[in-house]
Amino acid sequence: MKNQALILLDTVERLGNLLRVGLRQAGVAQGLQPIHLQALLYLNEANRYSNTPQALAEYLGLTKGTVSQSLLLLARRRLIARHADEKDGRVVRLTLTDKGKETLKELGLTNAWRDALQAASPARLSSAAKVLKEALAALQAKNGHRTFGVCVTCRHNLHIGPRSYVCGLTKEKLSSREVSKICREHSPVEENAV
Template sequence: MDKSAAQFFELIDRLGNLVRVNLRGAGSQHSLQPVHLQALIYLSIANRYSNTPQALTEYLGLTKGTVSQSLMLLHRRGLIERQGDASDKRLVRLALTESGAQLLKAIQLLPEWTQAVTCIAPQRSKIALAVLKELLLALQLGAGNRSFGVCNTCQLNLHEGPRSYRCGLTGEKLSLPDTRMICREHQPRQKPRR
């Protein structure tokens, strides 16, 4: 294995372990597993094209059964709601309830991360974020997975004027908050060739 690739793998594996420990600790206070918190976090950032059980399954990279069981538990606890899609009766849409949103606010997932990031110079932090985003995208696309990127970074996001956006895939108008959410249909913008 390439030394640089091995170092990235080791560091990200260790960071991933810390994330899971953080999720386990935060969830245990509410009798929730990390997958339950990951589902709630996803639904808090997913747009209206991405709030389905299938999209959540793809995003988490888990089995349909695991996601289905997790969603049933979250629904029974009143943390999410399930609604039929108005235009396609086969689809189920998921959304956080007020209780689900309050739980996410209450569990404070990021204090240690916030503290750690403040120890890094802002410019170095920007560079690190850019490198990690580039690595994530390369791994996703290399494996044939969807990128689930933020709408305003998608080549299908059409900026029509001041604060006016439209989805080039669906033709639907997008609000400014819509453009800040992640989307299952995200298509990364092509980088200009150097």
């Protein structure tokens, strides 16, 4: 009997491949590579601390030079906009243009997946997601990668009142919309129970 962990690994790898192929096919109409779509998806979810080339490079696991090239292409196509940061002249802020947001919406990347899991109960999905999140966190910790979670699950996030949040790291107020976005400085809260 084969190890259960290896069976799961195999399935995740094949799903990852299939999703990647799906991204490729989805992007071919616009002349976009999988990495371009992943960048757009990230920037669509990144909060104001995390919308920089460097953060994107860390998220994707690529070097900053490589990412710089892809961003060049996206800017040429007017899918993203680059602005210099006001406080720090070294950093560049990346935002999706309206065209970029529209492109993402048109692609409808999640439809196939939603259909594929239509039959499964929420409880089973939630259970599966939990197992995979553990694996993800363990792999990220082992490789020294950032976790890139949302503020809601971050130990820096302080809930100081009804719909009022403050990031303990930057001491800045966060809107209730912003705390559900992805942050580069995310550090998961400790889980005591297993």
